[in-house]
Amino acid sequence: MDGLTPFAEYNLIVGIVVVLELLYVLSLEASVAAYRQHILVTVAGLVLAVIGGPIAELFAPALVHWIHGIGAILVVLGFYDPVTNDVRTTEWSRVLLTEPDRIRQPAEWMTPIDDTILDTLHGTDLILTPSIVAFNTGFSRKEVNRRLIQLDEHGLVERTERGKYRLTRRGERYLRGQLDVVSSDTDEPAVRG
Structure with missing residues (x-):
């Protein structure tokens, strides 16, 4: 030097x-x-x-x-x-x-809209309909509804009654970066909130 x-x-x-x-x-x-x-x-x-x-x-x-x-x-x-x-x-x-x-590790089945939907549900701590989520995210109600069904199947959200969803504890853990949905989809049963 x-x-x-x-x-x-x-x-x-x-x-x-x-x-x-x-x-x-x-x-x-x-x-x-x-x-x-x-x-x-x-x-x-x-x-x-x-x-x-x-x-x-x-x-x-x-x-x-x-x-x-x-x-x-x-x-x-x-x-x-x-x-x-x-x-x-x-x-x-x-x-x-x-x-x-x-940093969150999304699974292969997830799309970028999923994080936005989960963030919206987490930000409100309320039970929301696909229409309300769509209005607040800027995505179409049809697409939000499709993604909510997928998120429900994987335990990240829970359908409380017809057309109404809320975030589960598993979804909260994913948002905090404490859940690797890539490996846990096969290992861990859905934990409902």
Whole structure:
């Protein structure tokens, strides 16, 4: 490391540690399949800023600020959707930043709409009809009804009476990241709330 200042050496060491941590998060890729592209953009920005900055400091010091700026833009685009002017689902970003090992692991039969339906039921703690869930999620009532039937068959929601559903304890555990529905579909009987 000839010609490196102690600060540049420190930056490189911290950068290597951060990249190893980011590789760990990416090893959880199967559990974050629905958010993969957003995570990759975020990770690319972090890697560029943390590793690219110190490397640029060695070979092209005039580019350090440009590299940090591009890295910051990638991180922002990973967490923010400029098309809809909204932060990308805050739940995944909160979990990703605080507890990456507890990211939800949806089963193969699940679709992205399922998480939205479960979040809606969880957010209200009420018994809801497919029409009300559809109104609050922006999906069609027919699609919500189909997904609620599937979620009921797998024990994540419970049909209390005709056309009325509520979240089960199993569904709550899935939302908290404490239930791996991929492996538990075959191992664990449905736990009703």
